[in-house]
Amino acid sequence: MSFQRTQEKLKILADAAKYDVSCSSSGSNRFNTTKGLGDATGMGICHSYTEDGRCVSLLKILLTNYCIFDCAYCVTRKSNDIKRAAFKVQEVVDLTINFYRRNYIEGLFLSSGIFKSADYTMERLVAVAKKLRLEENFNGYIHLKSIPGASDELMREAGLYADRLSVNIEIPTESGLKKLAPDKKREDFIKPMVKVKNEIIQYKAEKKIIKSTPKYAPAGQSTQMIIGASGENDFQIMQTSNFFYKNYNLKRVYYSGYVPISYDNRLPQIGTAVPMLRENRLYQTDWLMRFYGFDVSEILNEQHQHLDLDIDPKLGWALRNLHEFPVDVNTADKRMLARIPGLGMKSVHKIINARRFRRLNWEHLKKIGVALNRAQYFIICDSNQFEKRDLTSEKIKGLILQNSTSKYRKSLSNQLSLFG
Numbered sequence: 001m002s003f004q005r006t007q008e009k010l011k012i013l014a015d016a017a018k019y020d021v022s023c024s025s026s027g028s029n030r031f032n033t034t035k036g037l038g039d040a041t042g043m044g045i046c047h048s049y050t051e052d053g054r055c056v057s058l059l060k061i062l063l064t065n066y067c068i069f070d071c072a073y074c075v076t077r078k079s080n081d082i083k084r085a086a087f088k089v090q091e092v093v094d095l096t097i098n099f100y101r102r103n104y105i106e107g108l109f110l111s112s113g114i115f116k117s118a119d120y121t122m123e124r125l126v127a128v129a130k131k132l133r134l135e136e137n138f139n140g141y142i143h144l145k146s147i148p149g150a151s152d153e154l155m156r157e158a159g160l161y162a163d164r165l166s167v168n169i170e171i172p173t174e175s176g177l178k179k180l181a182p183d184k185k186r187e188d189f190i191k192p193m194v195k196v197k198n199e200i201i202q203y204k205a206e207k208k209i210i211k212s213t214p215k216y217a218p219a220g221q222s223t224q225m226i227i228g229a230s231g232e233n234d235f236q237i238m239q240t241s242n243f244f245y246k247n248y249n250l251k252r253v254y255y256s257g258y259v260p261i262s263y264d265n266r267l268p269q270i271g272t273a274v275p276m277l278r279e280n281r282l283y284q285t286d287w288l289m290r291f292y293g294f295d296v297s298e299i300l301n302e303q304h305q306h307l308d309l310d311i312d313p314k315l316g317w318a319l320r321n322l323h324e325f326p327v328d329v330n331t332a333d334k335r336m337l338a339r340i341p342g343l344g345m346k347s348v349h350k351i352i353n354a355r356r357f358r359r360l361n362w363e364h365l366k367k368i369g370v371a372l373n374r375a376q377y378f379i380i381c382d383s384n385q386f387e388k389r390d391l392t393s394e395k396i397k398g399l400i401l402q403n404s405t406s407k408y409r410k411s412l413s414n415q416l417s418l419f420g
């Protein structure tokens with residue numbers, strides 16, 4: 001295989017992989033300063049987080065962009081007239097090792113279009129990971145995409161060689177999936193997820209008894225949802241996330257705004273991309289559910305189906321629940337402290353620690369890192385200097401926005417001006 005052909009395949013298959021955000025990707029600017037193989041710039045290097053929280057750079061590619069399916073939202077769909085390519089198993093192994101040796105990457109993110117069948121494709125993805133681990137002694141990070149509908153045996157093997165597995169839900173509702181990806185069924189995603197969840201539990205339990213038990217997908221499993229392709233509101237999206245977090249022990253759900261690329265009357269028109277702010281608000285809500293003790297129904301429900309774009313979801317909740325405030329930071333429990341706008345979990349823990357020694361005032365809170373421009377309307381402390389009383393939620397929101405220097409406020413006004 002010539003160097004040019006490998007480079008061409010890499011260009012096609014790294015480009016096709018960029019639509020999958022389930023490995024927290026971002027581009028790389030690393031150039032090859034020698035005359036070695038490849039130049040990492042624009043060639044699918046992304047970053048991800050390992051089990052222990054380290055940020056690692058990954059080679060992010062598809063095994064192939066041939067696909068037997070025709071999902072309307074996907075560039076790789078069979079009816080799309082694009083350049084196609086496929087790597088052989090050994091080529092991906094060689095690329096990974098070569099990039100690793102040149103210090104371009106610390107691991108591999110490997111996904112694929114479905115060629116022939118789910119098992120035929122999955123078998124090849126597993127073969128790459130297996131060769132890397134057993135033949136090349138590769139100990140870097142491996143994230144394998146699970147192919148919907150892959151058999152239990154292959155999923156079991158995949159987790160023995162990969163650090164993380166993910167299968168994409170793609171569309172938040174079954175009706176949306178039916179409309180845009182008629183070849184796919186919800187069960188095809190759920191089956192591998194259940195298998196991975198059960199294997200993780202079983203291997204962990206066995207490891208407690210037999211120390212030599214290998215690790216199974218130690219970085220867990222994740223998924224991705226495409227936002228804005230099938231008209232779901234934020235309430236439906238976050239309900240789906242909540243369901244998958246609770247039932248399949250997912251580490252992360254990723255939200256990827258759909259960028260209209262084709263004329264298809266089932267899809268939003270070209271030029272109506274999902275505002276980045278919406279993605280951002282969904283991630284914030286996800287964070288509130290996982291780390292701040294919020295139930296999804298507190299933030300989104302039948303009466304409130306869309307997240308506010310101009311304020312973050314915690315502030316939105318606080319403004320709708322002013323009867324819960326002000327909170328005394330010197331006596332409130334952790335749950336309530338976490339609900340104060342402007343307080344991250346780091347600040348919450350610092351407050352709990354610091355108040356063991358003294359009663360806290362505004363100066364202390366400022367030093368702790370509390371964003372007082374938001375928090376001041378919702379708290380009381382050991383000083384009544386800034387206390388604001390009897391303000392309506394509209395008034396508070398107006399004051400906060402007026403004093404906000406947030407980049408989101410800036411980008412919101414840019415985005416809204418497009419509709420002006």
Ligand code: SF4
Pocket residue numbers: 067068069070071074075076077078112113114181
């Ligand atoms: S199965 Fe996957 S790769 Fe194939 S068209 Fe659907 S989303 Fe794209």
